[in-house]
Every structure is written in C-alpha cells, then in structure tokens.
Amino acid sequence: MPGSTLSPFRALTAAMLLAGAASHAAAQGVSDGEVRIGVLTDLSGVYSDASGRGSVLAAQMAIDDFVAQNKPNFKVKLLSADMQLKPDVGASIARTWFDREGVDMITDLPSSAVTLAVMNLAAEKNKVVIPTGPASLRITNDDCNETTIHWAYDExxxxxxxxxxxxxxxxxxxxxxxxxxxxxxxxxxxxxxxxxxxxxxxxxxxxxxxxxxxxxxxxxxxxxxxxxxxxxxxxxxxxxxxxxxxxxxxxxxxxxxxxxxxxxxxxxxxxxxxxxxxxxxxxxxxDRNDTSRAWAQRFFDQRKKMPTIVQVGTYSAVLHYLKGVQAAGTDEAKATVAAMKKLPVNDVFAQNGQIRDDGRMVHDMxxxxxxxxxxxxxxxxxxxxxxxIPASKAFRPIEQSTCKLVKK
The missing domain is CATH 3.40.50.2300 (Response regulator)
Incomplete structure (x- = not known):
C-alpha cells in the first residue's frame, strides 16, 4: 500500500533477494565487460617461427574478425608473453594473468609440459585453456579437465x-x-x-x-x-x-x-x-582452396610468411572461443566451454569440426x-x-579415451 513500510525482517529478505538477483546477473554477463585472452607462446626459442609472433598476429586477426562480424556487447583484450618453454615460467605467467590481469582464456602453448602445468592451474581457477601447439594425448586423456580444449593436432x-x-x-x-x-x-x-x-x-x-x-x-x-x-x-x-x-x-x-x-x-x-x-x-x-588462400594472404601481408597449423589453429581457437562467450552470455569458463561444444567449428581452419566430451576438437587432417x-x-x-584423413580416423576414437569426463 502507498505509504506502507516493510518490517525489518521483510526488508532484509528483500535486500537479500535483490543482491542475489544482481549477483546472478553479473555471473551471467561478461566480467568487467571485457574478455581477456592470453597468447602464451615461444617468442625466442625453437618454436618461435611456428608459433610466436605469428600466433599473436593470428589471435588479433580472430578478434578483429569476430568484432566486425558479430558486433559483441563486450570488449576483447589480447595479452601475450614468452614462456621460454619452461613449465615453471609458463605457470607463473598464467597465475599472474589469472589473478592480476583477469585473463579468461590462454591459448597457443607450443610445449606439452608447459600446457599440462597451465591447464591444471586453469582448472583450479575456473579458466579456459585452448592449446594449439602441443601434441601430448595426456591433455585429453588422463589429465583432461572441464575447461581445456585441445585444438589443431596431437600425437x-x-x-x-x-x-x-x-x-x-x-x-x-x-x-x-x-x-x-x-x-x-x-x-x-x-x-x-x-x-x-x-x-x-x-x-x-x-x-x-x-x-x-x-x-x-x-x-x-x-x-x-x-x-x-x-x-x-x-x-x-x-x-x-x-x-x-x-x-x-x-x-x-x-x-x-x-x-x-x-x-x-x-x-x-x-x-x-x-x-x-x-x-x-x-x-x-x-593453397588448399580460395578461402585458405584469402586468409593466408592477409596473414602474409603482415608476417611475410605463410601461416603454420599452430598459427591458423590459434586464429580458429580464439574465434570459436569468442563465439562461445557470446552464445553463453558469459565468460564463466564452464558455461563458455559448454556453449563451444554445442557449436560446430566452421572457419578457415576446420569445416564441421566438433569438440568432444574429452575436450578434443576433431577435424579432417x-x-x-x-x-x-x-x-x-x-x-x-x-x-x-x-x-x-577424415576426422573420424584422424583422431583417437573417444571409446579409447581415458578421460574422466567421457561416459562409458
């Protein structure tokens, strides 16, 4: 009624409900209105030509393409660092990114040992990792987790x-x-x-x-x-x-x-x-088709080299991750990964690629x-x-997976 007042108990209850609703809304949105992506790569070692600055460029191309085509209601920030192919260095950078920089997803990681260290840390902190550079099957088998997706290739x-x-x-x-x-x-x-x-x-x-x-x-x-x-x-x-x-x-x-x-x-x-x-x-x-040639030429114009699987894989991973964030309506890790798994991967790298329950993205090789x-x-x-080599034969059958996420 006009002019009526709430009892202290009812006022407290209403305040709690409003706070809960606000918290739920925040959880469903993009934190700080900005998605932060880190390219953790090799800028100075033996993998710097295959990943390195080319992967950083590819990630930025993906961000630019996503923003131009999808008009998201959030900003996207890109960070990059040299992990020197050392697990302790990679994990330290990742921890700083997660705790201080608010990084939501890390990609590239051209080292299996560094990847395993970073993905375990990311799982603890509910962050996404999408390695495009390493080959180890451990990533989607014994060490698999809910927030890691293995892109590009494996052993x-x-x-x-x-x-x-x-x-x-x-x-x-x-x-x-x-x-x-x-x-x-x-x-x-x-x-x-x-x-x-x-x-x-x-x-x-x-x-x-x-x-x-x-x-x-x-x-x-x-x-x-x-x-x-x-x-x-x-x-x-x-x-x-x-x-x-x-x-x-x-x-x-x-x-x-x-x-x-x-x-x-x-x-x-x-x-x-x-x-x-x-x-x-x-x-x-x-030089496989018109689409690959057009994208590679854009890359070449800036890098003066044709892209490797790691670099174009990084483009694909970043692009699909951002699509997942937009589809989920949040950058919360598990919700984003769930949305990514529902979406087919269709871009310059993969056509009708799929992310399996074990986190393996399968596609033709x-x-x-x-x-x-x-x-x-x-x-x-x-x-x-x-x-x-069709996707069904290119990657180990999921029936042989030892990943705890796979239902037997």
Missing part, C-alpha cells in the same frame, strides 16, 4: 597420416631420433602406435636435447640400424636442422625420412632441394608430400595432397 593425428601411409607402402622398419622432452616422447608414441597398427616394427631410438645444434651421433646410430625409415620425433628448428644434417651424411635415398611434426616455415627454410619427397601430416595448407623444385610453380608452393 595420434600425426601418426595416423604419415607413419601409417609409409608403413603400408612396404617400408616396415623404423628408427627414431627423438627430442628428449615430453613433446618428443608424445610424437614418437603416436607414430609408434600407427606403425605397429600397420604391421611395422620400431628397431630403436636415440634422443637429443631441445635446441640441439649437432645431431651427428644420432644420425650415425640411425644409419647403423639399417631401418627403412628414420622417424624424426621433434619439431620446428630441431627438425629442420636434423633434415639438413641427414642430407650432409647421405642418409637419403638409402633411408626414407619421416617428420612427425614439421611446419611450412621449416620447409621454406630448408628449400625444396633438401626437403623434396618428405611426407608430412598437416591440418592446414594455405591431410597427408602431403613435399614437391620437387621442378614441381613448384610459385612462392610457397610446396605441398601436393596425397590423402584426406
């Missing part, structure tokens, strides 16, 4: 293309030169699974430290094994330098080289005369062979397509 996807194709062609025996860290072990594991599945045998392996300059002892051991194939279970600069040195030792054509993870920037640095005939599996090639100098007709014209 299984790499093996199902390159290793299986070569083994099935009749080259049955393998020897590995492996980087002595979590990523190298993961890549070799993925290849070994595919090799054995195709009826092949691994004769042995030798390891090298990250960023090694001299691979002579490992190459000599690989030659002595008499294996049909020398598998390179490393990435980026290590792979490129190793391929150069195998050429100097006269390894090919007596033994075939197979790279578990090599990027187009590595092929560019090697040159087709050295890299020709190399088989590789990738999820993106700039592609088996390529590096062209000879005579086959190349223009700059960065390096690959010829040998096979399309």
């Amino acid at each position: 299984y996807s790499q093996g199902q293309g390159t290793a299986r194709a070569i083994t099935e062609s009749g080259k049955k025996t393998w020897y590995f030169i492996e980087a002595d860290y979590a990523g190298g072990k993961a890549l070799r594991s993925g290849f070994e699974e595919a090799i054995k599945g195709a009826g092949g045998t691994v004769l042995g392996s030798s390891k090298h430290p990250l960023g090694a300059g001299d691979f002579s002892s490992q190459i000599v051991q690989a030659q002595a094994s008499k294996a049909d194939v020398i598998g390179l279970a490393n990435a980026a600069g290590d792979t490129a330098n190793l391929i150069k040195q195998t050429a100097e030792f006269g390894v090919t054509p007596k033994q075939v080289l197979a790279a578990s993870l090599i990027h187009i920037t590595d092929i560019h640095a090697l040159g087709l005369k050295t890299a020709k005939g190399l088989f590789l599996t990738d999820g993106f090639y700039w 592609y088996l390529y062979e590096v062209k000879t100098p005579e086959e190349s007709t223009k700059p960065w014209d390096y690959y010829k397509l040998k096979a399309v």
Whole structure:
C-alpha cells in the first residue's frame, strides 16, 4: 500500500533477494565487460617461427574478425608473453594473468609440459585453456579437465597420416631420433602406435636435447640400424636442422625420412632441394582452396610468411572461443566451454569440426608430400595432397579415451 513500510525482517529478505538477483546477473554477463585472452607462446626459442609472433598476429586477426562480424556487447583484450618453454615460467605467467590481469582464456602453448602445468592451474581457477601447439594425448586423456580444449593436432593425428601411409607402402622398419622432452616422447608414441597398427616394427631410438645444434651421433646410430625409415620425433628448428644434417651424411635415398611434426616455415627454410619427397601430416595448407588462400594472404601481408597449423589453429581457437562467450552470455569458463561444444567449428581452419566430451576438437587432417623444385610453380608452393584423413580416423576414437569426463 502507498505509504506502507516493510518490517525489518521483510526488508532484509528483500535486500537479500535483490543482491542475489544482481549477483546472478553479473555471473551471467561478461566480467568487467571485457574478455581477456592470453597468447602464451615461444617468442625466442625453437618454436618461435611456428608459433610466436605469428600466433599473436593470428589471435588479433580472430578478434578483429569476430568484432566486425558479430558486433559483441563486450570488449576483447589480447595479452601475450614468452614462456621460454619452461613449465615453471609458463605457470607463473598464467597465475599472474589469472589473478592480476583477469585473463579468461590462454591459448597457443607450443610445449606439452608447459600446457599440462597451465591447464591444471586453469582448472583450479575456473579458466579456459585452448592449446594449439602441443601434441601430448595426456591433455585429453588422463589429465583432461572441464575447461581445456585441445585444438589443431596431437600425437595420434600425426601418426595416423604419415607413419601409417609409409608403413603400408612396404617400408616396415623404423628408427627414431627423438627430442628428449615430453613433446618428443608424445610424437614418437603416436607414430609408434600407427606403425605397429600397420604391421611395422620400431628397431630403436636415440634422443637429443631441445635446441640441439649437432645431431651427428644420432644420425650415425640411425644409419647403423639399417631401418627403412628414420622417424624424426621433434619439431620446428630441431627438425629442420636434423633434415639438413641427414642430407650432409647421405642418409637419403638409402633411408626414407619421416617428420612427425614439421611446419611450412621449416620447409621454406630448408628449400625444396633438401626437403623434396618428405611426407608430412598437416591440418592446414594455405593453397588448399580460395578461402585458405584469402586468409593466408592477409596473414602474409603482415608476417611475410605463410601461416603454420599452430598459427591458423590459434586464429580458429580464439574465434570459436569468442563465439562461445557470446552464445553463453558469459565468460564463466564452464558455461563458455559448454556453449563451444554445442557449436560446430566452421572457419578457415576446420569445416564441421566438433569438440568432444574429452575436450578434443576433431577435424579432417591431410597427408602431403613435399614437391620437387621442378614441381613448384610459385612462392610457397610446396605441398601436393596425397590423402584426406577424415576426422573420424584422424583422431583417437573417444571409446579409447581415458578421460574422466567421457561416459562409458
């Protein structure tokens, strides 16, 4: 009634209800009206060319495209840092970002060890992590959590293309030169699974430290094994330098080289005369269709290099994350991830990609062979397509997952 007053008890109850409603509304919105994304990358080490500043650029391109196309009612801020490929450094940066900078999502992370440290921290703090650079299956298996999504590729996807194709062609025996860290072990594991599945045998392996300059002892051991194939279970600069040195030792054509993870920037640095005939599996090639060419040209205009799978994967991850925030109406981690899982991934990187319950984003992969100098007709014209590996075969079946989130 006009002029009536509430009793102290009713006034307190009303105040509590209003506070609860305000709190619920805040929880459903974007905190501070701004989504903050961190690109935790390698700006100075062996992965800086495959990820690094190119990934930062790709993330910014995704933000710009999302804002232009979707007109969100929130702002987006991008942060970046060099984690130096050290788990303690990466975790320290992530903690600072989460606690002091209000970062909602971290992406790129071109190191399995750093990724595992950061994603565990993010789960504690209810933040999203979308690694695009590491290969370890642990990310979506024993170490899986509700706020981590593994993008781009993993050790299984790499093996199902390159290793299986070569083994099935009749080259049955393998020897590995492996980087002595979590990523190298993961890549070799993925290849070994595919090799054995195709009826092949691994004769042995030798390891090298990250960023090694001299691979002579490992190459000599690989030659002595008499294996049909020398598998390179490393990435980026290590792979490129190793391929150069195998050429100097006269390894090919007596033994075939197979790279578990090599990027187009590595092929560019090697040159087709050295890299020709190399088989590789990738999820993106700039010259695949009109859409990829148009996006890659935008990237090239600023970077002066064609994008790697990690860099275009970072674009895709950031773009889809922002779509998830908008669809959920909040940047709260679990709600955003749930929204992302409901949306198909359709962009320059993946068509009809899907995020599974274990956090694995599945999509088609592609088996390529590096062209000879005579086959190349223009700059960065390096690959010829040998096979399309559908998403259902490119990634480990979810029935084999050990992730606690997967219902058996």
